[in-house]
Amino acid sequence: MALVSCKECGTLNSSEAENCLSCEYPIKGRSKTNLVKWFALLLALMLVIPLAFYTIQTLSTQTNVQPSVPPAK
Ligand SMILES: [Zn+2]
Numbered sequence: 694m695a696l697v698s699c700k701e702c703g704t705l706n707s708s709e710a711e712n713c714l715s716c717e718y719p720i721k722g723r724s725k726t727n728l729v730k731w732f733a734l735l736l737a738l739m740l741v742i743p744l745a746f747y748t749i750q751t752l753s754t755q756t757n758v759q760p761s762v763p764p765a766k
Contacts, residue, residue, distance in 0.1 A: 694707060694708065696708065697720055699713040699716065699720070704716070706720060
């Protein structure tokens, strides 16, 4: 837990607080946190999507290469 000073009045607030305790001004770090969150989400998507395509491609290739299982009878 860290203390951040309010951009408006300079009051020290908890970094977990959404608004300043003194003047209700939104804590500056919040929009930054949102930006980081969006960036992380974008990065995760950029990693997950190719990985998903690769997995699907590998699976379909494997099923194509392998002969279909002959019936037991
Ligand atoms: Zn304030």
